[in-house]
Amino acid sequence: MTTCPLDDEPERKQAIVRAFPKLTIDSFRITSYDSLSDPEGKLYNCIAWAVGKTDAWWWPDPDIGDAHWPSGVSKEPSLASFIAAFATEGFEVCSDNDPSLDPGFEKVAIYVDSTTKQPTHAARQMKHGRWSSKLGPEEDIEHGYDDLTGDRESEFGEIAVIMRRAITPSSVSD
Amino acid sequence: MSLAATVEIPESAFSFVHSETPPQDPGVYQTLGTFKEGFPSVTPSLSDRPLRRPSSGRIARGRVDLAQFQVPAPVRYRFLATRWLTEMGRSSDPKVLMSHPAFQRLVQMGPAVVPLILRDLAKKPSLLVWALPRITGQNPVPSTSSGNIREMNRHWLEWGKSFSAPPEIAR
Structure with a gap:
């Protein structure tokens, strides 16, 4: 397993733990560089990362065009539009909302604000069952299923839905 | 705040x-x-x-009062841009990221800051590109490139070739 040098930076990990108190220094791993220093300039967010894309910032943006959103999908920042957006990438809702590993399938979890129920984040399940998240413009981390939930301003709320799609040769490799 | x-x-x-x-x-x-x-x-x-x-x-x-001492635009820009890029947080919602006071202040600097942003974009693509349509009222980015920050940067740099900065600018 390749170790990201950022994973050895205690201050960086402490900053993430402060933002997500369910994490501990040892319960998660930074898995990629901060995209802001990526020499190729790939800037992507959690939604893009969850669908396996790293070439655009995904978010329903009805205004100026700051972000990418699948054509034909509503640009309302609702759970329904996020589900529809993931559906364009082959994902379907898991009726049982089961986050456990499902052989032959890759899963994503969509988070919503506990109060407004508007989507805030998405995480992608890794092949060994833990989860991977892009923290906005910053690091990718590997974490436990429930680690980023919570109602503090820095946390992502609650997990509203699990979706899955069949693993294909083009699926994201951990 | x-x-x-x-x-x-x-x-x-x-x-x-x-x-x-x-x-x-x-x-x-x-x-x-x-x-x-x-x-x-x-x-x-x-x-x-x-x-x-x-x-x-x-x-x-x-800690000094930049406004009181009329710090030149490049210094103020660098302060605000750096502050935003390092403090923007971990949300994926562009609106949340752009609600940061440093970003708001940067946009309020107006056209004077456009060459400074373009200079940074020429070095590497950056989310600072989001500030440009809000400052200029223009948007040279085709919808097919929305969200592709690298492509957005490229379109704005092309646009910048014909942009005339206000006289009080950027050194």
Whole structure:
């Protein structure tokens, strides 16, 4: 397993733990560089990362065009539009909302604000069952299923839905 | 909103500061004030407190009122851009990221800051590209490139070739 040098930076990990108190220094791993220093300039967010894309910032943006959103999908920042957006990438809702590993399938979890129920984040399940998240413009981390939930301003709320799609040769490799 | 931070001010900016005395403790930096609405504000007693700087090097730390001392646009821009990029947080919602006071202040700087942003974009693509349509009222990015930050940067740099900056700008 390749170790990201950022994973050895205690201050960086402490900053993430402060933002997500369910994490501990040892319960998660930074898995990629901060995209802001990526020499190729790939800037992507959690939604893009969850669908396996790293070439655009995904978010329903009805205004100026700051972000990418699948054509034909509503640009309302609702759970329904996020589900529809993931559906364009082959994902379907898991009726049982089961986050456990499902052989032959890759899963994503969509988070919503506990109060407004508007989507805030998405995480992608890794092949060994833990989860991977892009923290906005910053690091990718590997974490436990429930680690980023919570109602503090820095946390992502609650997990509203699990979706899955069949693993294909083009699926994201951990 | 009140924001607290420490800013590294280049030596050229110290001409705006009241006075200096040789540092008694080279490693000690003095707190001069707190930020207000994205800019540091000066405490009433600042004029009686010299800004200390280290015995070596040409940079000192302190908190100074950038607005009061009319810091040049490039210094103000660098302060705001750096602050936004390092403090924007971990949301994926562009609106949340752009609600940061430093970004708002950067946009409020107006066209004067456009060449400075373009200069940064020419070095590497950046989310600062989001500021440009809000400052200029224009958008040269085709919808097919929305969200592709690298492509958005490229379109804005092309647009920038024909942009005329206001006279009070960027050095």
